[in-house]
């Protein structure tokens with residue numbers, strides 16, 4: 001039987017947007033018992049989960065990418081698998097494959113680690129392209145096809161992938177077109193100086209063992225359904241369109257964002273509104289997620305790159321140039 005403390009038992013149904021906000025807040029607070037700082041990163045991962053979508057975490061080694069993904073899975077009360085990507089990992093190692101069962105003298109399908117609600121694809125750029133595509137296909141289709149048979153991956157299905165931004169030997173950078181499968185690319189930067197002290201203090205105290213599963217797959221699906229009730233005005237839709245189309249004719253951008261970026265901005269803005277307890281989207285919801293939605297979908301012109309111009313500066317300028325609806 002359940003042995004959780006009483007206040008942590010969350011009812012299965014989700015009443016209204018206030019309830020979505022409460023549950024999101026409770027879950028994020030629980031994750032923060034382990035992960036120091038990174039409030040905006042945690043919020044973005046949660047938004048992706050509500051959209052049944054995937055996140056790429058990019059950062060230098062040792063910035064708690066793995067710890068963040070693992071803690072999330074625990075708090076969401078979901079099944080969790082971790083795949084450490086290496087150059088010799090084969091597609092079948094992640095999707096699963098048929099194995100011969102001596103007892104029944106037949107081949108039976110043994111599920112690979114992709115069969116989980118939350119999948120940590122750790123150091124994704126270290127795997128060979130074939131294995132990366134098997135992962136990306138499962139991410140796009142929410143299903144896996146092995147030996148002609150299709151297996152559906154039930155929601156929530158969220159891949160949290162990590163990669164180190166520094167080009168290392170023996171890595172296979174993800175092709176731009178495949179990066180599009182990730183709702184967000186979230187950059188994990190070095191911690192704030194006070195946070196760094198807290199990180200050490202927590203290590204001294206030892207790892208927390210009492211992190212509770214606050215949510216469950218059923219509650220998450222119920223929260224996902226609530227997203228349909230978030231109102232988004234035509235003026236905000238046009239605002240999103242203006243941002244996306246502006247990336248396509250900017251002097252510093254070689255390749256702009258496609259319509260998928262607009263869809264992501266729309267859905268993710270709704271999810272952000274919901275976790276803040278609102279049943280309508282405001283332009284700020286769009287602005288706040290614009291960078292992590294657009295940064296991996298744009299390519300700067302070589303001359304801009306040579307001048308040392310950074311994507312965050314370009315995207316910030318675009319957001320300043322696009323008129324915000326009132």
Ligand SMILES: Nc1ncnc2c1ncn2[C@@H]1O[C@H](COP(=O)(O)OP(=O)(O)O)[C@@H](O)[C@H]1O
Nearest residue numbers: 034035036060061062063064065066067068199
């Ligand atoms: N912001 C942070 N909050 C909590 N622990 C942290 C933080 N940053 C680093 N750590 C600690 O540093 C170690 C490295 O974290 P890890 O998740 O393995 O890093 P990465 O996957 O980014 O290489 C972990 O033991 C973790 O406890």
Ligand SMILES: [Mg+2]
Nearest residue numbers: 065066122162
């Ligand atoms: Mg790691």
